[in-house]
Amino acid sequence: xxxRPVLLPNGMLNTQPPRPCNLxxxxxxxxxxxxxxxxxxxxxxxxxxxxxxxxxxxxxxVDVPILLFSAWLGACxxxxxxxxxxxxxxxxxxxxxxxVQPLRKIRQRLKYGPAPAPSDQTTPLREAIKSAELxxxxxxxxxxxxxADSFCQPSELGDAILQIDTAPIVAANLEAGLxxxxxxxxxxxSRQQLALIAAAV
Numbered sequence: 693x694x695x696r697p698v699l700l701p702n703g704m705l706n707t708q709p710p711r712p713c714n715l716x717x718x719x720x721x722x723x724x725x726x727x728x729x730x731x732x733x734x735x736x737x738x739x740x741x742x743x744x745x746x747x748x749x750x751x752x753x754v755d756v757p758i759l760l761f762s763a764w765l766g767a768c769x770x771x772x773x774x775x776x777x778x779x780x781x782x783x784x785x786x787x788x789x790x791x792v793q794p795l796r797k798i799r800q801r802l803k804y805g806p807a808p809a810p811s812d813q814t815t816p817l818r819e820a821i822k823s824a825e826l827x828x829x830x831x832x833x834x835x836x837x838x839x840a841d842s843f844c845q846p847s848e849l850g851d852a853i854l855q856i857d858t859a860p861i862v863a864a865n866l867e868a869g870l871x872x873x874x875x876x877x878x879x880x881x882s883r884q885q886l887a888l889i890a891a892a893v
Contacts, residue, residue: 728837729830731767732760738892744885754873755781755788757829759889761836762869766862767893770840777872780836787832795825862890 726734736742736756748754758781762772802809802818809818866886871878878886 728761728764728833731764732757732833735760735763735889735892740888741892744888748870748873748885752870752874754870755784757832757836758784758872759866759869761833761840762865763862763889763893765840766865767858769856769858769861770865771861772865772868774868774872777868780839781872783839784832784835787828787835792825792828792832795821795828799825859890859893862893863887866890 736745745754745756745759748759749756758777762777765772799818799821802814802821804810808814863886866889867878867883870882870886874882
């Protein structure tokens with residue numbers, strides 16, 4: 693299993709396999725930077741992030757909601773693994789392939805045709821489909837957030853987790869998210885793309 697040592701507030705290293713953590717309500721209220729949907733919108737709108745996400749979506753088949761959801765978990769001090777992401781993806785994949793992707797395909801097609809598209813008459817239709825696609829992705833994110841706890845294990849760090857720098861967790865979660873879809877080792881260029889997303893968190 694992949695392992696990353698975590699520096700605890702007492703200066704000791706926790707070398708146990710990193711695990712997703714299930715915080716108490718009072719801990720979670722202090723750790724979560726913001727709700728998932730506002731978090732996703734803010735990160736996606738940061739300089740360069742949308743371009744990177746769309747490139748990963750087109751070239752590697754990355755599910756952007758899953759990728760940004762992984763970053764959000766990291767910001768909440770929760771580790772994810774390839775197995776975690778694979779389990780979630782296996783359950784949400786039908787929604788992506790049967791709902792999100794068909795809406796995206798129609799939206800993209802209407803940008804160039806067929807007649808009478810593109811035209812002023814078909815632009816409202818394309819915008820409505822774009823809105824539906826966004827709503828479908830938001831529903832996916834809501835489902836991911838609802839089911840995240842199903843694979844989270846109780847943290848052994850207690851209140852110490854509130855003092856952990858979440859940046860390495862965000863980076864590791866993003867790598868796991870991209871690795872799941874890419875299936876091959878990540879190269880330097882890929883890590884640079886993920887670093888740009890992580891910087892926006």
